[in-house]
Amino acid sequence: MPSEATYRQSGGTKPQALEVLHRVFGYDAFRGEQAAIIEHLVAGGDALVLMPTGGGKSLCYQIPALCRDGAGIVISPLIALIQDQVAALEEAGVRAAGLHSGLTPQEQRDILRALVEGDLDLLYVAPERVNTPSFLDALDHARIALFAIDEAHCVSQWGHDFRPDYRQLDILHERFAWVPRVALTATADPPTREDIVRQLKLDRARVFSTSFDRPNITYRVVAKREPKKQILAFIKDDHAEDAGIIYCMTRKKVDDMAAWLTDQGIPALPYHAGLSADVRAANQARFIREEGLVMVATIAFGMGIDKPNVRFVAHLDLPKSIEAYYQETGRAGRDGLPATAWMAYGLADVVFQRQRMMQSTAPEEHKRRERVKLDAMLAYCETAECRRRFLLRQFDEHRAEPCGNCDICHEPVVTWDATEAAQKAMSAIYRTGERFGVEYLLDILRGNGTDKAKDNGHDRLKTFGCGKDMSNDEWRSIFRQLLAQGFVSVDVEGFGGLTLTESARPVLLNGESLRLRKDPVKASRKADVSTSRGRTVKFFGADADLFKLLKEWRLAAARDHGVPPYVILHDATLIEIVEDRPMTLDQLGRMPGIGSRKLERYGEDLLAILKDHRAAA
Missing domain, CATH: 1.10.150.80 (HRDC domain)
Structure with missing residues (x-):
């Protein structure tokens, strides 16, 4: 095994790093914290790097691996990402390889032999292979420049993509303590960051936290009315012939939406765990290698997709957390050119997520954290302030001024005194026995004398017809915001009816003032590209x-x-x-x-x- 002394490096590394940047990758200058991170790693230090998707994380470990003696070992969670990174490096003239289950046993042995013989600059490996005897034996006999742990949030049980195999990566510190390690992630809230440091034993690592801002992305949230028509109009108006990703909650919705978009002339492919491995691989390959395709997918798709010219990411269902949302929207505009993060959000999303949360059998501490994350996600959808300011605050980054590149900055939200309307909505819930869903409550408020309302005697309630002056969409907006703000809850024991919480009492009984936001009649259009970083x-x-x-x-x-x-x-x-x-x-x-x-x-x-x-x- 090489000794610790083998890995000691001399100073004066920055010019070498710049030379590699220009010669290999074709750029003349580093961006942001890249230079400091690279210099620290080349000198042999450990690091935790928090940098948004598209911020240039890969160069932060690729260049130190090329500057230091030996091969850089990169732990990466997905075969697709490994293959893309290796292909890009080989095109740039770098000796790179990927070790994963898609290779034959002989191909795997050849790669390990090349590592031991010093014929590789960078080796990508899936986390589950790190602890195998053959790989550890190869590491014992190889010269290692550094270890890079990509997508490091996967190590944390509080992260949105937790993977048990990442928990075993502390062996790198225990067995190769003198080799520098860098953990990198694009999305990690404070508890996740602390967990990464603890699990990977990075207590002495220098933390580099760059801005999480993606100024080239325009953030837009619209009230969900007719989602198929809304997404079609969005694509045709703003992103015709562009590559994009549309996230849906269920496999059925994915299949349905992909087929429908194709019928409308938008080339679209489905991706979810219910498809065969061959179909998933083929669809992913087409999305990566062709221009202008739209991938409709569950969250099973995305991590490791390195396609830089994805011009939009759309959500047709509510993500479970800001962290997951930011990771998914970060797949748009990785090349720095203008892109859009678009989401259609409705009352059913709030009900579904509340039900999912309350029915969870997870430990109470985990449920508590998940509730906090969901509340933040709901608050983002309902916020009246600049969306970028709200998002960045979730990652402990505070922006003084509005961004000028989100829907709220383009068209400021109007709020109104909704106290009386909220009282009517709460009264309808209470007087009908706190056991009915929103659509039934709309009939009561709007005075629709359905057979069900008559059978229950609810057409004789004082509340019946008291909300005729407002449309169904306006009432849905009110119920949605009451749910999001915790005045109303979902009865998961029964049939999903709405119930009042203790928080409703001051508004319903004491007339405490309540202001809600008005949904725009028409969603604001994207900003002119001159307001975004990058060029059209x-x-x-x-x-x-x-x-x-x-x-x-x-x-x-x-x-x-x-x-x-x-x-x-x-x-x-x-x-x-x-x-x-x-x-x-x-x-x-x-x-x-x-x-x-x-x-x-x-x-x-x-x-x-x-x-x-x-x-x-």
């Missing part, structure tokens, strides 16, 4: 023609190499080429994202496309 990919005339030619070339090159198009070049790089029109290899090499290997491999082809386009203009 919309071109016109000759620029549009050139951009199309470059994308067609990229797709063909990707198919030839068996990799996703973005592994060849990102959209942002193609945009730079269209705008700058480089005429020589030296000029082309200055484009961000074109390192020396890609310049050598693709430079002449790109210059030929540019030359032909100039000649045809």
